[in-house]
Amino acid sequence: MQGVEGEIEKVRRADLLLFLFPIWWYGMPAIMKGWIDRVFAYGFAYDEAHSFEHGLFRGKQALLCLTTGTRAAYYQEAPERDLLRVLEPIHYGVFAYCGMEVLPPFIAYGPAEMSEAERRETLGAFRGYLQRLAELKPLRFSHSSL
Structure with missing residues (x-):
């Protein structure tokens, strides 16, 4: 199985989706x-009747593992750089949705530094974090269902 169908099948079988990437x-x-746009397809990942707590990916977990180009102090110096805020479109707008x-x-x-x-x-x-996945408390978002 190749292409998007193969990727969809991997997601279908997964309990945890771990995305590892640089910001x-x-x-x-x-x-x-682009991968998310193709694989999280309408009818598979979402539709007009299923979102958030009624979403089609109920029972699955998502975890972002990131690297940045600079040290933590850069992100801590200004509220607009807070990475939880920066990641909200992914956390809320893709995974939670x-x-x-x-x-x-x-x-x-x-x-790199x-x-x-x-x-x-x-x-x-990172190894310890992955070993403690079962202990992590999921992020909470406030929203109203569509």
Whole structure:
């Protein structure tokens, strides 16, 4: 099975969708957005009768794992740079809308600026994060059903 149909089948079988990518221009890379646009297709991922708590992806979880081009301080200096705010169109507008439970993201800030020891520490933190998935509390969004 190839192409979009093969990707749809992978999503159909998955309990957890983990997206690992670098933040580019305060969003996901275009190739990933294109994948979502094709795979999260009308009738499979959403339709006019199913959204949020009634979404077609109920029972699935989504997790974003990100890298940034700069250290954490850059994002902490201004509220408009808060990555939870930046990621809301993905968390809320894609995953929650389709009915998924959205887990808090794992963010590795500025790996290109890290020392080798910091990289090892970050990889260890990522490993630990993945091992504790069952303990993570999903993000909550306020919305009214459509």
